[in-house]
Amino acid sequence: MALAGGVGAAKLVWGLAQEGLGSRLSVVVNTGDDLETFGLRICPDLDTITYTLAGLSNQTWGWGIEGDTFRCLKALGRLGADTWFGLGDQDLATHLWRTSLLNRGWGLAAVTAHICKGFGIESSVLPMAEGYNPTLVETDAGRLHLQEYLVREKCAPRVHGFEYTGLSRQRAAPGVEKVIRKARVIVICPSNPFISVGPILSVPGIRRAVVESRGLVVAVSPIVGGRALKGPAAKMLRELGHPVSAEGVARIYRGLLDVFVLDERDASSAASIERLGVRVVVRNTVMDTSGAKRELARALLRLA
């Protein structure tokens, strides 16, 4: 099973599904990046994982649907609405259908399973929790909703910290703890430790389930050569006073990991990470081709 954020995680999750896991793969996805706007519940990380597993994701951006149009969003702009958050016309259908089912009293886990079935996805995609608990980012420009920080402000403001609103009063979504406890391998995807994996591990019960699981806990570094492959992970590490390196990430996950997967470019850090009590595996972790995604997935499956 995998703990996943959005675009970076989706590449690895896709590789795992392709490498034969298919219906045996469960993915627990961050919902701390959820957004409520225009009356809709939008779950960007869930949708990125879903669209990727369905083979529909936009290959350029990683998010959204390939070939989608933005006629509704343009019309919203003409009416005077804020349109900084990208909403494709086909993508909107997912948000409308999700909102509709939630309004009928369905839980987010059931809604997600139903949507995945609609897309013909064999793997099990689970939200970490069912409530709306957006991550707030404390910045020089004030406290921002995560999507305001990421999309509207393009990650420019300096970050001081995070608040996972209301998460401590949530429970893991139905099925999540069980899936973690019975997993042979728990993959922490190469996602942002603060805004993707952090919220997942902050849902009451999830961290303990990871610690108590007999499965091998493997994290793939989201930092390669001192940089994040995507998103603000490196900038956040720096602004929060962590080492901007794979080792910086390994330290954050300390106490949780059996194995840390390091990119070949960072092989020289292996020894110091191993001193944290973690086994280090060195691989190519830059998943810029289908082959690279599948190869990394195969390497992780061989660890089990």
Next chain:
Amino acid sequence: MALAGGVGAAKLVWGLAQEGLGSRLSVVVNTGDDLETFGLRICPDLDTITYTLAGLSNQTWGWGIEGDTFRCLKALGRLGADTWFGLGDQDLATHLWRTSLLNRGWGLAAVTAHICKGFGIESSVLPMAEGYNPTLVETDAGRLHLQEYLVREKCAPRVHGFEYTGLSRQRAAPGVEKVIRKARVIVICPSNPFISVGPILSVPGIRRAVVESRGLVVAVSPIVGGRALKGPAAKMLRELGHPVSAEGVARIYRGLLDVFVLDERDASSAASIERLGVRVVVRNTVMDTSGAKRELARALLRLA
């Protein structure tokens, strides 16, 4: 000012605006055909009037936006959602923005004014009331939401009656009673008397405002030659035991009207309608061209 339903009314309202009323025109629109679906508040009659005044309405159907696409709706269908209610991609923007503003605590009248401003509309478009009070249709196939009856069931079930849900506990939207009381002419558009004009006149205070207004109350017949130009008005008159004629409609509005505008084809009914105590004006009321719309509007303005 005009009391208006959807497509038929929109033609006349457009004519009135073109004939120089522009910013002096107020239109009070039925919201008994509103629909809540996919978490959105949809106001088909309001939108038809708005799109028509903005010059955007689909010329073939009368509703929706000319040249709109349906990519979102198709994607909803693939996810397993009911898609019998037409939602164009640009049209969706109106529903999303309306829902968004309502969720922020705006009233429907303020939202409508804001949307009209966005579309550059000079005339004042007012919802009859601000709540969600859908008309239910009692039929052989059970009690249906008006849009289920109109769109999903294509008006096929036999009608026994109507319920204007909760309307008796509503108030007219801000501005509505004042606009009616100070009008020089109150035009009851050629709309369905049961499902378009009926709900408007059932909003507490509106019928009394029409009766007490010093303005001339003029209704244009929606029935021409025993047929409705659009929609189920004739079928409903028949199924409810009314004469299927312009006179049948005039009888429903008895006590309210100063003038009844009859189509040339029904000129022979003039005498019997005048016996109801209503002045009859005979004109071409079939607004199949821009010229015909403007000509009828001019005739009404000359009555003032």
